[in-house]
Amino acid sequence: MTPSRRRLVGGLDLGGTKIQAVVLDGRRSVVAQARHPTPRKGGPDDILDALAATLAEACAEAGVETRELVGVGVGSPGVIDSRRGVVTGARNLPGKGAPIRMIAGLRKLSGVRAYLENDVTVGVMAEHALGAARGSNSLLGVWWGTGVGGGIVLNGKPWEGRGAAAELGHVVVKVGGARCTCGRRGCLEAYAGRGAMEIRARHLHRRGHKTELFKIMEKRGRERLQSGVWARALEQGDQMAIDLVDRAVEALGAGVASALNLLDVETVVIGGGLGTRLGDPYVERIREAIMPHLFADERPPAVRLVALGDLGGAMGAALLVPPSRPDRGSGAPRAPRRPARK
């Protein structure tokens, strides 16, 4: 084993549709990667098998055995118990939220020490360490996707509160407002989450409002309004898509401004499926929607698109692995982390 190999670490990003694996070297550069679809059937064991297989493929590309890695980090949706290494309540995965014994499972299947964290948190950590927020002391990550996830970095470290911080999607933007998928009223996610936007679009469509959204969806063989469907509809000038995205941007402006008025961070990074797909023009629109609500508006934070793209989550997960092989258990004790949806 060469010295450089000794320092290789793995990262796994477990998403609702895909599993992304990376192998990073000691300089935190990606030396190999692999992507597999997330299993659609089965349960926790099938997820663990798929994670191990994706990691093994990336390791093969890097020319190492999985067990030669210093460790592997996993970014996961659901409620994270970093200490026990268990994920629960990840309802978009097969098994419908049944506990996934992530650290023990990967140890058994891959012979490698594993570290576990919330998927949005690791994505934000990657942008902080290696991406659009390099050098920022404080940071708010806005993961605009099916839901609206958040990640907070203060003094260079993730702030997780008692395990349920950074729930940006459930910041209230309208008292008595729209019903959120979480059951509460007026949450940011009720206006800006792609899931809530789709519910609203289907409701309006049923009531006779015209839109190309569902035709584009069907043409692509999809069952959901994925980010690419929204992007295409916007390109075609579809009025319903324009209106619903405008409403989402307005809500994002208010919710992110509220977070900034509380935290006054240096940098905001916009990511997530929809954020990444719509890209810089919409990052600029969100920035403009923040300004009317920003208290310290004479020196707004930088507002940037994520820089690491699809690999960010897996890269951030890899950063969970301590620089040198530790002698003790798998990760420091941490409080359970509730889900932050992408």
Next chain:
Amino acid sequence: MTPSRRRLVGGLDLGGTKIQAVVLDGRRSVVAQARHPTPRKGGPDDILDALAATLAEACAEAGVETRELVGVGVGSPGVIDSRRGVVTGARNLPGKGAPIRMIAGLRKLSGVRAYLENDVTVGVMAEHALGAARGSNSLLGVWWGTGVGGGIVLNGKPWEGRGAAAELGHVVVKVGGARCTCGRRGCLEAYAGRGAMEIRARHLHRRGHKTELFKIMEKRGRERLQSGVWARALEQGDQMAIDLVDRAVEALGAGVASALNLLDVETVVIGGGLGTRLGDPYVERIREAIMPHLFADERPPAVRLVALGDLGGAMGAALLVPPSRPDRGSGAPRAPRRPARK
């Protein structure tokens, strides 16, 4: 000079209507206090004279000369530049926001080293160190008064961002909602600030809505709807007062819940003029208004009334003084702090 005297520190709370001074001993107990009215005319020099006189009176009660104090901390409204020791933009004070050279001025008048911080921040620090949030690792202070001020303590230390954090009053609770005194729309303070509540009450009163609020105000010889006026009207069952306070409580519930969904702190402390005056029953009502919007509602934070009462601000200011006499300048360099209104 006895050893115990050597460790006496002073604290000054500069408010819009009163100046409160305390002297604390080495065990952080109040050994003396004094209160003077804030000058209603003049400018920065008159404010400095009044601060020095109030401090001198408290020192006389403690049996020491002001210059024998280890130092004095000052909690002030306005934009705080801790490093330069200057307050600007405190528009409720005589001089209408003209710079007050606090540290240099007190040094000259009282011969004592001074330390400067935002008034809400020091009030929250006092509750954290000595009051209702003792032992909490993380804390949100809600100062419900003319405005809605906030204070954030994370990992036992105030979080001030780039100098403008904890602006709880300008968290957005309703996109496109009521106009705030800051000029923005939908801020928490536009619904819950005593100033905004008074504007709304005057507007409704002019339009013929019945209320006892202004009769109570006049009977007390006041020109403003002070907290005691609201409390009396509520006791009398005045419908306008009830409706406006209900509206404020609902907005506080949403705004504080948004902050909790982002920060997930252990403890919320409710203070400020109106919070303190209305007391525990309204703290309980705010707690109930938080719950429907709280994401991690299975383990809500403790929500408590401040414990230090009127002296909290001055006690918190005294805590700014380092435990032993430093050899260097007055306070560590810090970014300017924007106003957080009480």
